[in-house]
Amino acid sequence: MNPNGRTNFSVTWTTAAQAMANMMHYTDKKQHDLVDVMGYTGLAFRLNIHAETVDIGGPYASFDWGATFSRGMRNLGFHCKSMGTITSPPVPPTLQELEEGLAFVQKSIDRGIPVMTWDLFTPEFGVIYGYDDDSRTLRCKDNWKDGNIPYTKLGQGQIGELFLLGIESSFDPDRRESLRDALEMIVDHARIPIIREDGQPFRNGLAGYGAWKEAFAARTVEAFANAYNVGVISDAREFASEFLRRVSAEWIQEDGIGAKIGGLAQDASVHYRHAADALVSLRGMFPFPQGGEPNQPGQADRAISLLSAAEEAEKQGVDLLESMLTVLQASLGQPSTAPSRPIQRTYP
Known part of the structure; x- marks a missing residue:
């Protein structure tokens, strides 16, 4: 049995990944499935939350769709145009x-x-x-x-x-380069804040958990938008855990770098499964589209507790992904690209 408990990975709340998978079905790379798409595009690891309302646009806000989706598809062996x-x-x-x-x-x-x-x-x-x-x-x-x-x-x-x-x-990508580039995308998203020119208080990556908790603490959560974000992100983390489990299974039997990557991916998969478990519990509290009562004090406090659990698990997961990235960069003869201090990127 899949250690995630979830057995169906043929559909996702992340419709961008679903659309990419549907396109791939008509190419020479039908071996790729939705788990591959969610992982190698980094979409399984994204988090972007509005610190006041948990705006419904969060999952697809604050990034360049064309560049990001094309880069992810390149990791799967496709040249795309947007x-x-x-x-x-x-x-x-x-x-x-x-x-x-x-x-x-x-x-x-x-x-x-x-x-x-x-x-x-x-x-x-x-x-x-x-x-x-x-x-x-x-x-x-x-x-x-x-x-x-x-x-x-x-x-x-x-x-x-x-x-x-x-x-x-399409082309045949080098699997080390594909995994390295996917991890670069994932770690950058987790670590590097994006500052919007319009001043909207979206926060991406690990900082998104703090924004989410702020909205619950202020009792300013929009119920419909929150339920949508919970659905998308909880589903995504289930895919993240499954993707890392597969990476581990693929690499861990090999010597040297393969064993290192496989072991780190195995441990990271466990942390993302814990994050997913907390977020799935949150999904049960705030079902889409009804939304529940996110600003009711007892519900809000429980939500903050679950988000803290997911945040802590994901922090540990990101640390391991960063270690995987360092191993892959060294194997490819590249210096580490991990920033020595946070970099702010501006989104128009």
């Missing part, structure tokens, strides 16, 4: 951008590969997998619906912004 820039507040696409986006979609579908996009039937990620010039419609699927939208609705969903990601080509 279109559209996500800003705060959202900016609707121009007519030229929509025409270029439609051509981009049609070109990929003509090659037999769906395109990842945003905000089709609901503000989540999905795929466009067909088109009809006669009816001028796109065939689309997200976590809400499988159906058609008119060409004119591309980039004109509930949010009103355009984002597309398509697979351009």
